[in-house]
Amino acid sequence: GAVVSQHPSWVICKSGTSVKIECRSLDFQATTMFWYRQFPKQSLMLMATSNEGSKATYEQGVEKDKFLINHASLTLSTLTVTSAHPEDSSFYICSARDPRTGGGEQYFGPGTRLTVT
Amino acid sequence: AQSVTQPDIHITVSEGASLELRCNYSYGATPYLFWYVQSPGQGLQLLLKYFSGDTLVQGIKGFEAEFKRSQSSFNLRKPSVHWSDAAEYFCAVGAGNNNDMRFGAGTRLTVKP
Numbered sequence: 143g144a145v146v147s148q149h150p151s152w153v154i155c156k157s158g159t160s161v162k163i164e165c166r167s168l169d170f171q172a173t174t175m176f177w178y179r180q181f182p183k184q185s186l187m188l189m190a191t192s193n194e195g196s197k198a199t200y201e202q203g204v205e206k207d208k209f210l211i212n213h214a215s216l217t218l219s220t221l222t223v224t225s226a227h228p229e230d231s232s233f234y235i236c237s238a239r240d241p242r243t244g245g246g247e248q249y250f251g252p253g254t255r256l257t258v259t
Numbered sequence: 260a261q262s263v264t265q266p267d268i269h270i271t272v273s274e275g276a277s278l279e280l281r282c283n284y285s286y287g288a289t290p291y292l293f294w295y296v297q298s299p300g301q302g303l304q305l306l307l308k309y310f311s312g313d314t315l316v317q318g319i320k321g322f323e324a325e326f327k328r329s330q331s332s333f334n335l336r337k338p339s340v341h342w343s344d345a346a347e348y349f350c351a352v353g354a355g356n357n358n359d360m361r362f363g364a365g366t367r368l369t370v371k372p
Contacts, residue, residue, distance in 0.1 A: 248353075
């Protein structure tokens with residue numbers, strides 16, 4: 143099956159710094175990738191949809207200047223949390239659609255736990 | 260836009276007992292429906308999906324789900340639960356080409372020995 147990886151799996155950064163999270167589709171080309179945020183014991187909230195070669199589409203309430211998304215290639219999307227603050231601490235999960243499957247199901251990465259101190 | 264409701268936040272079952280996790284969706288057309296499982300600190304693993312055809316869907320790890328259009332439901336079932344099934348379960352609904360997937364709040368499953 144399709145495999146999606148994320149790097150790093152966990153990161154600790156100081157308040158005010160920026161951190162980049164990578165999401166890669168390992169065995170397929172993903173024209174569309176998605177970024178989710180998950181707070182402890184809560185569901186996944188879609189942050190943005192990332193389309194290769196174009197600007198990301200952000201969900202209402204998500205600050206596009208704070209959460210920068212770049213989908214520069216068909217196998218890589220990055221999420222940069224700029225000027226991170228403790229309230230940005232969360233579990234960030236990416237997913238990718240495999241266009242080879244008829245239903246366009248999403249394959250999820252293992253997640254990145256961000257802690258801002 | 261589509262939405263998903265998982266009425267049960269937490270369910271506890273004994274090992275070997277049967278399991279049913281409820282999921283209700285709201286969507287105007289035929290939905291794409293999914294069940295995912297998440298272990299602590301991990302990503303999501305797809306258990307099964309429904310796009311069309313047979314309304315009873317078989318998945319991995321002995322799970323199945325039945326799509327009932329009249330009830331707008333897609334409940335997940337397993338005849339005999341194993342201790343390793345303890346996890347968080349998410350129902351999700353996708354629209355059309357599935358560019359937009361919405362998740363339920365999740366149901367946490369605890370398995371008693």
